[in-house]
Amino acid sequence: MSAAGLGPAAAVGPTAAVGPAAAVAAVGPVAAVGPAAPVAAVGSAQAGLAGLAPREQLRRLVADLAVIRGRVTLASGREAEYYVDLRRVTLHHLAAPLVGHLLLDLLEERGLLAGDDYLAVGGLTMGADPVAAAMLHAAASRGLDLDAFVVRKDAKAHGLQRRVEGPDVAGRPVVVLEDTSTTGGSAITAVEALREAGAAVRAVAVIVDRSTGARERVEALGLPYHHLYGLSDLGL
Numbered sequence: 001m002s003a004a005g006l007g008p009a010a011a012v013g014p015t016a017a018v019g020p021a022a023a024v025a026a027v028g029p030v031a032a033v034g035p036a037a038p039v040a041a042v043g044s045a046q047a048g049l050a051g052l053a054p055r056e057q058l059r060r061l062v063a064d065l066a067v068i069r070g071r072v073t074l075a076s077g078r079e080a081e082y083y084v085d086l087r088r089v090t091l092h093h094l095a096a097p098l099v100g101h102l103l104l105d106l107l108e109e110r111g112l113l114a115g116d117d118y119l120a121v122g123g124l125t126m127g128a129d130p131v132a133a134a135m136l137h138a139a140a141s142r143g144l145d146l147d148a149f150v151v152r153k154d155a156k157a158h159g160l161q162r163r164v165e166g167p168d169v170a171g172r173p174v175v176v177l178e179d180t181s182t183t184g185g186s187a188i189t190a191v192e193a194l195r196e197a198g199a200a201v202r203a204v205a206v207i208v209d210r211s212t213g214a215r216e217r218v219e220a221l222g223l224p225y226h227h228l229y230g231l232s233d234l235g236l
Contacts, residue, residue, distance in 0.1 A: 086179030100138030170198035184214035
């Protein structure tokens, strides 16, 4: 099912406008952003989104809200000229519903939404958490049975001591999510934890692919790697 035909859940009507992006970007975790690093500005009338297809709406929101330009220092000590902060999108009132519906569309196009007992989605906390939640609610609006899960970085030392939280994934097909991935490390950690829990991992899907090695590392595990946007889509 295409998000374009969904009605209110997928389409963004007249709301608050996203102003020009003041943005920062990088190819790895940020250790420090200098005091001069600008913050993306959000305007007051998102009339520029009205009438656009959902995919273009989300692309513009990602470009305006998540791409932060400026000099940043990474945890590795390297410096970069921009940073992509997808949490500004996955936790945004307009963008998050679009994320859910468009990723569902992507999985459907790739043949990953077939079967009566399908599917569960999620990934390593915390980047994947709002992405999985958006897909969970988008699927419910379509009448689809889709569960979400959260992969902890470490198993709890008390209670049930679970590494994968949520409905049981043992024996179930799952798709690992991330908002964006630089080296694929977070997605691969989630894949390993899910396989230990008995899940059948089918693919990895992200919102933005940075073309910095994540695809190659994921595909080396024998898994398809899917994304909604590449750097060229964001003018990077």
